[in-house]
Amino acid sequence: MLTAISDRMRPEAEVMDLARLGSLHSSTLSFMRTLVRRIMKEEWTIERSRFDLDTDGYGTAIYRIETPNDIFSFVLFSNPLSNEERNDRVIATSWDLTMALCEGEVDKLWLEDLRRNVPKQEAGRVDARVFSLSRANRSSRLFNYVLEELSAGRQPDADRIAQVGYLYRTTAVYGSGKLGMADWNKVRSKFTDFNRPFAPEMFICYMLRQFSLDQVDHIAKAGAPKTAVTLDDRLKRFFGIGNSTGLGMAPYLVNHGELFSQWVEMRETALAQVLHKAAPTEWRINLFHELIQKAKQHFAESVTSDAEQIERNRVLIEELDEVDTRLSDLGDTLETWSVLSDHAHDVWSFETQELIHAICLEIHPELVNDLEDSFAVIPNTVVDSAMTTDELRQVIETRYDWALEIDFSDPSNSDAFWYRSEEKLEPRLGFAGADPGIEKQMPLPIGRRVRECYDLLVEDLAEQPNSDVVHFLLRRPAMKSIVRRIQTMSRHKYAEIRANLADRNVRPMDLLRCKLAFFGVGKFDPRSKLWVRNTMYQGAPLIDDIGQTYESWFLPLKPEMKEARA
Template sequence: MTTPAAIQTSLRGDNALPLRPAEQVMNLERLGAMHQSRLSFMRTLVRRIMRERWQIEPARFELDQDGYGTVVYEVRAPQGLYSFVLFSNYLSPEARNDRVIATQWDLTMALVEGEVDDIYLEKLRQNVPKQEAGRVDARVFVLSRANRSARNFDYVVEQLAKGEQPDIERIAKVGYLYRTTAVYGSGKLGMADWEKVRTHYKDFARPFAAEMFVCLMLRNFSLLQAEHIARHRAPERFQPMKPEIKRYFGIGNSTGLGMAPYLVNHPLLINQWVEMRELALARVRTLGAITPRIREQLNELINRCTGHTREIWTEDEWQTRNNQQVLVDLEALAAQAAQPFENWDGLLDWSQQHCSLQGQEMLVSILLELYPELVDDLEDFHCAEEFLDLDPLMPLQTLKDVIENRYAWALAIDFSVEGTRETCWYRSEEKMEPRLGSVADAEAKKKQMALGVGYAVRKCYDQLCEYVEQHPDHTTARFMVARPKMRGIVRRIQSMNRCIYGDIQANLLDRNVLPMHLLRCKLAFFGVSKFDPRSRLWVRNTMFQGAPLLEDIGKQFGDDWFMPLAPQQ
C-alpha cells in the first residue's frame, strides 16, 4: 500500500505544486470556514457501505403503535457482524432538553459487537437509557441519544397519516426528525477503546467511522418510526414518504465545547486529516485536467452550492452575514469561472483576492468534488500514531531554531497585552465536559485544561533562551532536568516539527477567541452542513442530508450528495 509520505513525494517533483503553507491553512478563522468535502467522514463511510454492500436488517422490531419500544438491527459488513440497538421511550415535553445536563431522551442507542441475545439486551436496557449514569462493557463501542424535532416530527407524522407528503419549504428550515446531543466512543463509560476498535473491528477502523454510522442509523430509524406511527394512526389513509423527500431528511446534531479541545489534544491526528485534504487539493491543482465537461460540472456545483446555501435557515446574525457573503462569493466565482483559464491556481488565487475565507474554502471543496479519481484513495490515510516523542539528544540550539521557525506565530503574540491570557478552558465536575471561563474565576483556573499552546511555547522559549546563554552546548535532556515542567511542551514541539500542519496558529487564551471556529472545523471533517449557531459556544447542524437510504444499498450509487438541494414538489 502506498503511504501518504510516498504520495506526497510523488507530488513534490520539479513540476509539482507545493501544499498550501501551514500559516495559511492552520489559521483559526480559515479552519472555521471549512466545508464538507469528498474526504469528510460521512462521505467516506457511505461510499464504503455502498461499495461493499453491507446488509442491514431489523433482527428485532418491537414498537407499539406510538413508536415506543425496542429495535435491534443486524449489520453484516465484510469483516464482522454488529448490532445496532435502539430504545424508544416516552419523554414528557418538560423533560426534553438538548443540553448535556439532560438525563432523559426520546431515543438512546448503542453499536455493539456481534449478535444480541435476550440476556445481553436486558443488560443494555438497564444501562443504555441512562447514558453517562450507566455502564456498559467493551462489546459496546458507541453510545448515543437523541430527541425529536419539536418543529418537524409530529407534523410529518400527521401529514403521512392524512395521506399527504410533508411540505418541502417547511422541511428545508429544519431538515431532520431527530437531533442527537451526544455520540460517545473511544472507551468512555466502559466501552471499547479506539485501539480495540481499530484493530478488532476493521469495518470501523477509520476515525469516527463507528460514531458516524450510529448517526446514519438514527437518521434511517427516524424515517421508519415516523411512517410506523402514521400507519397505525390512520391505516386507511396513510401514504409512505416519497424516497426523494426521505433522502432530503438528515439527522440533527447539537454540538458544544465538548469537541473543541480535541483539535488541540490530538495534533498528529489533525495534521493527518488536514494534510490529506491539502494533498487532495495539490493533486487537483497539479493533475486535474480542465476539460469542457469539468467546466460544466464546475458550473453545476457552484449553482448547487448557491442553492444549498440559500436553503440554510438560521436566526443567528453572524451566521446569516456569513451565508450572505458566501452567496456573493459564489455569484462572483460563477462569473470568473466563465472566463477562460488554463489551470486551477489562477482561480484559487483569484478567490483569495476577491472572496471571503468561507468562499475560498467552498471553492476548495468544489474542486475536490470534480476529481474523485484523484481524491478518494486518500480516505485510507486518516489515521495516525499519536505519540509525542521526546528527543533528549537534540542540541538546545536546534530546539531553539525549531521554535523560531515552526512557532513564529506564537512568538509574534505579545502575551503581556491585556486580555491575551484571559480565557480559561476547564472541565466541569458534573458532566466532565469542557467549559469556557475566565482566569479571574479561581475555581475555573484551578481546573483549567492545557489548551494554550501558543503561551506554553512562549514560556518555553523564554526559559530556553535564558538557559542557552549559560549552557550553549547542552542537550534537551539537560534542559529537561533543569526545567521539568517544560517536558510536555518540548515533546509537542519536537514531534510537531515532523509534521506540516497540526497546530492551530491562534491564541486560544485570548478574551476574544471564538470557539465556534474550532467546532466548525471538526464538524466539517465529519461532513455536516447547515450550521445554526445558538451562541458562541454551541451550534446546531445537519448530518447525512441527501445521503442514500438503507433501501438504496445494492442499487446504483453515484456518490452525488454533496451540498444537497430540496427536491422539487
C-alpha cells in the first residue's frame, strides 16, 4: 500500500519549486501542532514551582514539567531593559527575557550558574543538561496597553491585540549542542518527549508564551490589587509569541537536505493518502466549506505593511470564494479530493493550492497524524567509491536537469552570493560588483556547483571513459563535497530545492517561509525580502487546558469579546 501511495505522490519538480515552497501553510503535521497534541494527549503536568517576580515583573520564574517519562524545568530570567537597549537584531547583547529548558529539577547551585550564563546568551556557556536557550523582547506598546486595561478592571480590545498578536517576540532559539547544550543525538535517544525535530525549541517558545500571560496578570494585580482583573482565557489563547526570522535560517534547508527531504516526504505521503484514498463524505465537505470561511477571516485579520504580502493575501481570499463555489458545484460527484487539487493546480495560485492541501490534511487526521513520528532522519553523507563516472553523469542528468538548464554565464544568474558576516558569523546576501566578500562566499548555490562538476566530469569522461568516482576525485579533489552531495541527495526524493540561489532576483523569503510553515508559524509579515515577523502558537491551548477538551487551533480567529468589554 505504501508503494502505491508513493507512486501517487507529487513529482519532485513540482514540490521542490522554491516559489511553491515559499507558499506553504502550517498544517496538522507542523512541529508546533504535533508537540501540542503530545502535551494534550499525554496530559503533561506544567506548573509554576517558582515565581519570584517583583511588582514590575522582574525576577526569576521556574516551571516544572512532568511528562509520563520524565521531569524537566523551564527557567526564565526577567530583567529591566531600556527602550534604547531593546533591539531585535542578532548583534543585541541584552533582552527583556532570557530562558532555558533543562532536564530534571534545578537546584540552587545550578540556578545560580544559569543566572550567570543564560542572560548572556552567545557570550555564556551552559552544560549538556540544557536542551534549548532563547531570549525575547517585549512588544512595548501592546504590553503596556494590555497592562493598563487589566489594571483598570477591563479586558483589552481584541482588535488592538490582533494588530500585533503577541506580548513578546523571540529573536533567537538555540539548541542541538550550541553553547555547550545537549546535542541532538542525546536528546533524540534519551528523551522521548522531545525526540521530534525542533521539539525542545518549539516547547521553549510555548512556555515563553505562557510566561508572558502569567507575567502581565501578575504585574496588573501587583500594581492595582483592588481593581485589576485577569486576562480572559479567550484572549489568552489568541495571544501567540512573536518571532523575527532573518537570513540566519535560510541556509538550513540547503545544508540539511536529507532531513528536509524527510519532512517533505512525510507531508507528501500524508497528502497523497488524503487526496487519493479519503472519501469526501458529506460532513467532511461541509467541514471543508467551514474551513474556507475560517481561512478567509483568518487572512483578512492578518496585519502586514508589506505590499507583496498584502496582495498575496488579497488574491488568496478572492480565490477562496472560487474554491467554495467549485466545491459546491462538484457536489456528490466529488469522489476523491484529488479532483479539487488537480483543478486548483490548473487554475489558482500556489498560495491557494497549498492552503487547499493544508485543509485536506486537517479534515483527515485518521490518515495523517500517525506520520508525526516520521520526521527524523540520521544523515549518512559518504562518497560512493564504487560508482563509475558515467553513472555519476547519468545521476546528474536525471536528478539535476534543472541545474543544467541554467545559463550561469549570464551575470543575472550568477552575481548573488552568500557569505557570513565577520562580526556575528551570520549569513548575509551580497551582489557581485556592489558588495565586498565574494571571495569568502558560502557554497550555497547548489545548482551552480553541480554545473561546474558536470562540465569537469564530461571533460574527464572524454579522456577516461571507464573511470570511477574515486579516480575522478583524485584528479579533481575540489569536487569532493559536491560529488558527495549529489550521491547522497539523489537517494532522497525531495532533498534538493530547485532554485538558483545565485540568481540576482533570488527570494530568501521563500526559504524562510517554507521552514517556518513546517514549524507551524502563521501570519507572515515580511519586513523586506530578507527577514520576516510572524506569530507562533496563536490560538493554541493554554497549560490550564491540559486534560480538557480543546478545539483545533488551525487558522486561529480573533475572539468575540463584546460581553467582556461591557
